[in-house]
Amino acid sequence: MLRARGLVKAYRQETAVAGVDLEVNAGERVALLGPNGAGKTTTLFMLLGVVTPDEGWVELVGERLPEGRKRALAQVGFAAGYLPLAEKLRVREFLAMYADLYGMPQRTTAIAAALERFGIGQLASALGTELSSGQRTLVGIVKATLHRPRLMVLDEPTASLDPEVASRVRQGLLELSRQNGSALLVTSHDMAEVERLCERVVFLSKGRVVADGSPAEVSASFGHRGLEDVFLHLAGEEDARPRVGTRSVRRGRP
Amino acid sequence: MTVLSMPGHGRAGEAARAWQRVRAIARRHAYVLARSPHRLFDVTLWPLVDVLLFGSLGVFVSHHRGSGSIAFAYLLSGIVLWHVVYQSQIALSTGLLEETWSRNMLNLMVTPMSELEYALGVMLFGMVKLFVGVGVAAATAAAFYAFDVTTLGFDILPVAAVLLLVGWVIALFVIGIVLRFGSGAEALAWGILFMVMPLSGVFYPTRALPAFLQPLAVALPTTHAFAAGRALLDHQGLQWGQLAIAGLSTLALLVVAVAFVSAMLGLFRKRGYVTRYT
Numbered sequence: 001m002l003r004a005r006g007l008v009k010a011y012r013q014e015t016a017v018a019g020v021d022l023e024v025n026a027g028e029r030v031a032l033l034g035p036n037g038a039g040k041t042t043t044l045f046m047l048l049g050v051v052t053p054d055e056g057w058v059e060l061v062g063e064r065l066p067e068g069r070k071r072a073l074a075q076v077g078f079a080a081g082y083l084p085l086a087e088k089l090r091v092r093e094f095l096a097m098y099a100d101l102y103g104m105p106q107r108t109t110a111i112a113a114a115l116e117r118f119g120i121g122q123l124a125s126a127l128g129t130e131l132s133s134g135q136r137t138l139v140g141i142v143k144a145t146l147h148r149p150r151l152m153v154l155d156e157p158t159a160s161l162d163p164e165v166a167s168r169v170r171q172g173l174l175e176l177s178r179q180n181g182s183a184l185l186v187t188s189h190d191m192a193e194v195e196r197l198c199e200r201v202v203f204l205s206k207g208r209v210v211a212d213g214s215p216a217e218v219s220a221s222f223g224h225r226g227l228e229d230v231f232l233h234l235a236g237e238e239d240a241r242p243r244v245g246t247r248s249v250r251r252g253r254p
Numbered sequence: 255m256t257v258l259s260m261p262g263h264g265r266a267g268e269a270a271r272a273w274q275r276v277r278a279i280a281r282r283h284a285y286v287l288a289r290s291p292h293r294l295f296d297v298t299l300w301p302l303v304d305v306l307l308f309g310s311l312g313v314f315v316s317h318h319r320g321s322g323s324i325a326f327a328y329l330l331s332g333i334v335l336w337h338v339v340y341q342s343q344i345a346l347s348t349g350l351l352e353e354t355w356s357r358n359m360l361n362l363m364v365t366p367m368s369e370l371e372y373a374l375g376v377m378l379f380g381m382v383k384l385f386v387g388v389g390v391a392a393a394t395a396a397a398f399y400a401f402d403v404t405t406l407g408f409d410i411l412p413v414a415a416v417l418l419l420v421g422w423v424i425a426l427f428v429i430g431i432v433l434r435f436g437s438g439a440e441a442l443a444w445g446i447l448f449m450v451m452p453l454s455g456v457f458y459p460t461r462a463l464p465a466f467l468q469p470l471a472v473a474l475p476t477t478h479a480f481a482a483g484r485a486l487l488d489h490q491g492l493q494w495g496q497l498a499i500a501g502l503s504t505l506a507l508l509v510v511a512v513a514f515v516s517a518m519l520g521l522f523r524k525r526g527y528v529t530r531y532t
Contacts (some may be wrong), residue, residue: 070368089286
């Protein structure tokens with residue numbers, strides 16, 4: 001579904017990503033984790049073809065980037081918790097625009113179903129400016145899942161959601177993943193959520209993959225009881241170590 | 255896995271999807287215009303104010319100079335034709351700016367839409383703005399000054415077509431600069447026209463310019479297009495020579511503008527400038 005090898009990205013003198021290899025298989029739910037500045041968002045942007053890597057390559061839904069970008073992105077959905085909804089559009093107009101961009105027929109039915117999946121059918125006629133930040137995030141997730149993509153890429157999707165709504169989002173994503181076999185690649189700072197949603201976690205630190213495996217395996221490889229402790233462990237290292245480290249990847253699985 | 259039935263496969267299917275994307279972008283900008291009264295000024299109030307300004311100036315000149323009536327016609331036809339450049343340029347460049355203002359660029363960049371489809375969508379919407387804006391200018395000239403643009407006949411259409419293309423070319427340069435330097439460069443979307451306007455002989459032959467500026471004026475395609483427009487007022491018929499110079503130099507500039515935008519888009523992706531709008 002997604003393969004990336006040797007991704008490197010530097011902004012001016014700062015190395016954001018220092019050689020990331022990543023693979024997500026069909027139907028797999030993977031979390032890309034790490035402290036702020038670990039290189040998660042830059043990695044996601046390179047995987048989506050929005051940022052050109054300095055080194056390395058990406059194969060997205062069987063298409064090599066950047067040549068196959070258009071064909072690949074037709075089968076990928078993206079949402080980020082920090083992106084607003086276009087202000088002058090009603091929710092249904094915003095979703096209709098993206099349905100058209102993905103070439104969907106019968107978009108009215110698909111939009112209604114997608115809104116209901118996340119329990120926000122009542123927001124269809126609301127303007128972007130009338131929504132709370134949590135509601136805007138939900139609409140963004142609906143947008144990302146509208147065309148039933150083979151891969152969903154979500155950057156901090158539940159950052160502004162209350163626990164009840166975040167739970168509804170997780171249920172919606174799990175349902176979609178199970179029904180359609182969609183793979184999921186998600187970044188989050190909520191380790192409890194990751195443990196509920198994802199079967200595999202990849203930890204980044206200083207632009208490198210430092211752990212890759214199931215949540216339990218990765219926690220054990222660091223000698224901790226949960227991902228929260230692994231996160232704190234790495235955040236402490238991030239503060240203490242130079243920018244580009246040489247740590248070897250801790251494999252949760254042989 | 256559930257597979258959605260997309261419109262047919264092959265070239266016809268892809269062409270249908272491309273057209274669907276183009277219309278989606280045009281519709282998106284139409285919603286924004288309809289719900290932003292201040293943006294309606296571009297196609298309603300400004301054309302009206304411009305025609306009032308230059309029409310009244312023309313009336314004043316015609317009362318005090320022997321050549322007043324032709325100056326009056328130059329001023330009014332000039333401002334109506336100028337709105338072809340203005341509307342096409344503003345529609346395309348502010349189309350991209352709208353995506354930066356609403357932080358929608360990242361969302362658009364992760365869809366299967368190509369840059370060309372996006373530009374065509376904004377241009378399609380821009381054509382609607384163009385017809386409304388130029389229509390308001392022409393109607394104001396007719397209503398307030400009894401100046402009927404249609405008396406210039408169909409010969410005005412190729413002149414307007416070249417000016418339309420010039421507007422898009424200028425917009426592409428503005429977009430390239432905004433991609434490179436960010437929203438700080440957005441003042442160019444409006445400001446650049448104020449540099450082009452006096453040099454293009456919109457209201458007067460370029461020999462009226464200071465001598466040192468005249469070679470620069472001659473190099474601009476707009477100069478030749480407006481000269482062709484004035485020739486129509488002077489009953490000299492369509493000046494194909496002037497129009498050919500204007501058209502060919504505009505096409506040459508279009509090639510340069512497309513190459514410039516492509517290079518800036520490459521830089522935008524390479525340097526990760528999308529993060530400016532997230």
